[in-house]
Amino acid sequence: MPDERARTTRTTRTREPDEHDNAYAGLLTDDPRWAFGTGFEDPLAGVDTTVPDGVDPADLATYCLMLGDDALVLSQRLAEWTSNAPDLEEDIAFANIALDLLGQARLLLARAAAADPTQVPALPAGSPVPDEDRLAFFRDGTALRNVRLAELPNGDFAQTVARVLLFATWRLALFEELARSRDAVLAAVAAKGVKELTYHRDFAGRWFLVLARGTEESRRRLVAGLEALWPYRAELFATHDVERAVAGAGVGVDPADVADTVDAVLDRVLETSGVERPDVPPRAGVLGRAGRDGRHTEALSLLLAEMQSVARAHPLGQW
Amino acid sequence: MSAAGAGPRHAPGRQSLLDRARAAAAAVVDPELPVLTLLDLGVLRDVEVADDGAVVVAITPTYSGCPAMGAMRDDLLRELRAAGLPDARVRVALEPAWTTDWITPAGRAALAEAGISPPGAAPRRSGPVPLRLGPPRRAVRCPRCGSGDTEVTSEFGSTACKALYRCRACREPFDHVKEI
Structure with a gap:
């Protein structure tokens, strides 16, 4: 940085064209950073995170983990398409959808930590890792609350399109209701998420139609992908005790309540595409427990091993 | 300053x-x-x-x-x-959620000047979000040649807020700030 001295004496620097060309230029010298996170110290800085009256903080936190983990895990899966999608536009589309979901996850995990700090994994003293990153990188699979649909391997492009359609249609319906939550943070995250999920659902719906009406091979792959995912669909609408509790307290949504809405949207996509509803039974959990209870498929442990290994190897990592 | x-x-x-x-x-x-x-x-x-x-x-x-x-x-x-x-x-400030309607007239002019198509009016709804299986219905003008004969390439672009378009008149690709 040959112009370092000049930089420090400038007074109107943000209009300089090179301000963001140098990756180090924007770093404040008195701002220690967790090396594996984003650097914005608190995604809820200055936001009122008081838990509303009559709401159990532990339930609210667990519910935020459920919705946050859904987004975190699917975001990680979609990011696997980066540099691997059939063409550049779809590569970028999956990366954008993954980024939106990661942002939702970050806010939701931060909200969970603020509601019930006891659920945040403890790290050695002096660790700069923020709460939402502790929750993302330092929980084992049995503590993750995502639905299994989010964690399944990607399969091919058609199967990923089918998954984004199922997931975004469901989550959009949940968030439209959640935008009226008594918890101001959840309501705000949901209201913002609705705008993003609308683009995700429409993207997947259009591709679903294109693949269904494309070649014999594209249609075959789409139908096979949908059938592979369909057994995990019933879990999306199975109400967990925590979901029932937060819905009763006016801060969460009972997923069973959006089942009809989601069905109507999916039926329209299927009818327009000329694809039958798959006739395959739901995949049972273990003794009635599934993703919301921390009972996952083997695929999640492999995903977490990749996602968490660097952070876990360096719990004090910072620069 | x-x-x-x-x-x-x-x-x-x-x-x-x-x-x-x-x-x-x-x-x-x-x-x-x-x-x-x-x-x-x-x-x-x-x-x-x-x-x-x-x-x-x-x-x-x-x-x-x-x-x-x-x-x-x-x-x-x-x-x-x-x-x-x-x-x-x-x-x-998480609430109210950001909308492209907040981009000022000066901001829209600056976008157009930089070759980026500014957003139209953000959708306003009461009731469920409608599913759109067709291409987005937007009147987008090419920021380079001004032609209205444009088509969307992808609803996702180089940043979260932009879609990719192409002008059928001058054949140039360009970014459009998508309405939210």
């Missing part, structure tokens, strides 16, 4: 402090769209002086995963510091 260099030890009045803070914050540009300021983008929501005398700036993310929030915060704090206001904080 005429106030730059005047330190807090000059003990300016509250209004003067606020004016300087507003001027400094209003000059900060968006890290990903440097042709327009955070104010023009509608991301800068509020500048106030807290009871403890600190300048508190509120910003809102364009998208939930906006990776530029950290850069925005750093840029704001640096600009305020350069204006003699080191006692400053940045807070997040």
